[in-house]
Amino acid sequence: MAVKVLLAGWYGQDDASGPEAPHAWLRRVAGWLHEEADGFLESSRVIEGHQGPILLVRLHPAADDVAIVAAGQGRVVVSANTSMVGPGYHRYLCDLLHALGEALGVDWADPAITTAGVGDPTGYFHTGDASGIAPRMLTWLRDMAARVLEYRQQGHSGASLSLRAGRGFAHPGAVLTPLGPRDEAWLRAVKDDPMTGRDVFPWWEVEGTEDMGPAARLGWALSRIWTDVVWRPPLLEEERQRLREVARMLEQAWRGDPSLAYPWREWQQVLGYLGVGGTLAEEVSRRAAEAPTGPLLGYRRGVVQVTLPEGWEIQIPGSLAEQRLADGSWVARDHRRSVRVLPLDDAEGIAPGPEQDLPYEFQHRGERVQGRATLQGAPGEYRLTALCESGGHRALCVVSFEDAEEQDWALGTWRSLDHAVAA
Numbered sequence: 001m002a003v004k005v006l007l008a009g010w011y012g013q014d015d016a017s018g019p020e021a022p023h024a025w026l027r028r029v030a031g032w033l034h035e036e037a038d039g040f041l042e043s044s045r046v047i048e049g050h051q052g053p054i055l056l057v058r059l060h061p062a063a064d065d066v067a068i069v070a071a072g073q074g075r076v077v078v079s080a081n082t083s084m085v086g087p088g089y090h091r092y093l094c095d096l097l098h099a100l101g102e103a104l105g106v107d108w109a110d111p112a113i114t115t116a117g118v119g120d121p122t123g124y125f126h127t128g129d130a131s132g133i134a135p136r137m138l139t140w141l142r143d144m145a146a147r148v149l150e151y152r153q154q155g156h157s158g159a160s161l162s163l164r165a166g167r168g169f170a171h172p173g174a175v176l177t178p179l180g181p182r183d184e185a186w187l188r189a190v191k192d193d194p195m196t197g198r199d200v201f202p203w204w205e206v207e208g209t210e211d212m213g214p215a216a217r218l219g220w221a222l223s224r225i226w227t228d229v230v231w232r233p234p235l236l237e238e239e240r241q242r243l244r245e246v247a248r249m250l251e252q253a254w255r256g257d258p259s260l261a262y263p264w265r266e267w268q269q270v271l272g273y274l275g276v277g278g279t280l281a282e283e284v285s286r287r288a289a290e291a292p293t294g295p296l297l298g299y300r301r302g303v304v305q306v307t308l309p310e311g312w313e314i315q316i317p318g319s320l321a322e323q324r325l326a327d328g329s330w331v332a333r334d335h336r337r338s339v340r341v342l343p344l345d346d347a348e349g350i351a352p353g354p355e356q357d358l359p360y361e362f363q364h365r366g367e368r369v370q371g372r373a374t375l376q377g378a379p380g381e382y383r384l385t386a387l388c389e390s391g392g393h394r395a396l397c398v399v400s401f402e403d404a405e406e407q408d409w410a411l412g413t414w415r416s417l418d419h420a421v422a423a
Contacts, residue, residue, distance in 0.1 A: 001143070002083040003090065003136050005125065006118050007097065009108040010074045019074030025104075026055045026070050032103055033057060037096060051077070059093065060085050062178035062202045062223040064164060066093065076106060083140050084162035084178065086201030087133040088216055094125040137201065138194035145190040145197065148175050152184065161200070163227065168305035169318075178202055178223045180297065214256035221249040225266050225297050233273050235321045235334065243270050251280060264288040266297050306332070307420075310343035312395050315416035337401045339413055344394040360387075364415045371397070373414055375407070384410045390419035 012019030019025070023046070030044050042058035052072050056065040066080040078097060082090035101108055109118070110126075119125070122132040148159045152174060160168070160176045173181025177200050190197035198204055202219030203212070212220065224246045234240040247270050254262060264287040271281050300318030307313055308330050316339055320332035329342035360372035364386075373386035384399040384407075397417055399410040 001140065002081050003121060003133075003140055005078065005080045005082060005090075005093065005097075005120050007078040007108055007120070007125065008118055009076050009078075009101065009106045011076055011104060011106045012074045013107060014105065022052045022070030022072060026053055026068065028104060029055055029068060029100065030057075032100065036099065036103075040092070059096075060089055060203065060223070061220060061228060062162065062164075063089065083137060084164075086203040086219075087130075087137050088203035088205040088212075090122065090133050090137070091124060091130055092203075094120060097125070134204075138198070141197050141200065142191055142194040145187045145194070149184070149187050149191060152187075166307045167227070169227075169299035170303035170305070170315075171299050176299070178227055179219065180222075180226055214253040214260060217249045217253035217256070218260050218262065221246050221253065222263065222297070224249075225263060225270075226299055229266075229270070229298055229300060230319055230321060231269065231296075231298055231301050232319050232334065236323070239321060240274070243274050246270050247274060247276065262287070263297050264291045269296075305416075306330075308341055308343070310393065310395070311420045312341060312343060312393075313418045313420055314339065314341060314397075314413070316413060336403070337406065337409075338399070340396075340398045340400075341417065342396045342398075344396060362386075362411065366415065366418065368419050369417055371414070371417070373397075373411075375410075379404060382407070382410070384414060386414045386417075388414075388417050393419055 010019075011025060020028070026046055030046070033041060033044065037057075037059060040059045042061060042063075044055060044057045047054050047056060049069060052070045055068040055070075057068065058065050063085050064081050066078065069077040069079075071077055080093060082093060097108075100106065108125075122130075122136045124130050124133055144161055148161065151159055158168070159174065161182075162178055163169075163176060169176055171181055174184040174187055175182050179200055179202060182197075182200065186197065202223045203216040204219075205213050205216050224242065228242060229246060230239055234243060247267070250262065250267050250270075253260065264284060267284050268281075268288040271284060298318075302318055303315050304318040305313055305315050306322065309328060316332050317334075317337075320334050320337070320339065322330065322332045324330055327342065329340055332339045360374050362373040362375070362384075364371045364373070369388050369390045371386050371388035373384055375382065375384050377383050380402050382401050382404065384397075384401075386397040386399075388395045388397055395417065397414050399413050401407075401410050
């Protein structure tokens with residue numbers, strides 16, 4: 001079972017006018033986190049939930065969102081899965097939530113008087129004793145290794161461990177993790193002795209987690225390198241900022257402990273994309289030239305399967321930059337190619353749109369999705385426009401490319417469009 005923190009509490013109980021409105025209070029929480037956790041904060045956003053508004057916060061590139069629910073009448077619920085990152089992250093998050101409670105007046109409930117399953121299963125949040133964190137993480141890791149082995153024995157492949165939802169990677173390995181693929185021998189060793197697999201946690205260090213140590217900073221950078229970095233010069237400011245963060249974390253880790261195993265060749269690429277020179281860049285280049293040869297790190301050097309709105313999925317080259325547009329469509333592009341998917345209204349009872357009148361010349365019928373497409377344009381500007389249907393669901397897929405030789409790629413990309421919840 002994953003190591004999950006589930007905390008309940010109340011805020012504003014001592015205010016004469018009563019607790020602050022949920023949305024307003026969550027805005028204060030978000031502001032406090034931006035100040036106090038600035039070095040760790042990946043993203044934050046508010047969505048609407050059944051119990052009330054939810055602030056979703058990501059504090060590590062390998063972590064799921066921490067969910068902070070303002071459930072009305074001053075009630076607050078916090079849930080987070082820390083298994084994906086490691087014991088150091090678990091301790092950091094618990095300490096951060098204690099500080100949040102002190103700063104914004106949250107009274108955390110004693111798990112002894114709440115429902116089963118509420119609290120910190122390691123005991124650290126309630127007692128301050130960190131000795132139970134690592135054993136719980138290792139038990140989870142051993143159980144997951146056993147499950148993946150059983151999955152493979154049933155003839156399946158493509159297993160992943162602790163990778164965030166929304167992305168799948170076409171990469172060799174018995175199981176893919178935030179710190180790279182692992183083979184079946186690794187799984188068997190972890191099943192017998194989970195300590196042999198502690199290298200899969202980006203933030204193992206438990207002591208001194210007020211700030212990341214060098215190994216945790218290296219783990220942070222490697223998580224980005226494996227799962228998030230797009231291996232080409234940046235097209236978007238978001239990509240440029242991600243490269244800067246990786247370069248910063250690697251430098252801080254190296255200056256703290258130069259003896260660790262650094263990804264010198266990938267580090268050199270990152271600095272090259274950023275146009276960074278100087279003494280450090282020269283040292284990285286020298287180390288990269290001396291580094292062993294072999295495949296470079298990074299899942300996005302290959303094919304990525306992306307989960308899209310309304311249950312759609314598509315396979316694209318990992319080098320494409322992704323964006324969500326205001327009209328609800330998703331776009332992935334580089335200098336020469338682009339892929340756009342726009343979910344349409346469900347087909348049942350909906351009048352045909354203008355896309356129905358296109359002179360379709362290509363047909364496709366997959367296991368769950370069928371579609372038809374037309375190819376228009378001339379050298380330097382080709383466009384494949386396809387209407388796809390899955391049960392009562394529809395989507396428009398537009399693939400643009402410059403070189404006529406990429407027509408097969410465009411057709412394959414369109415035909416990879418799938419729907420996970422087909423009727």
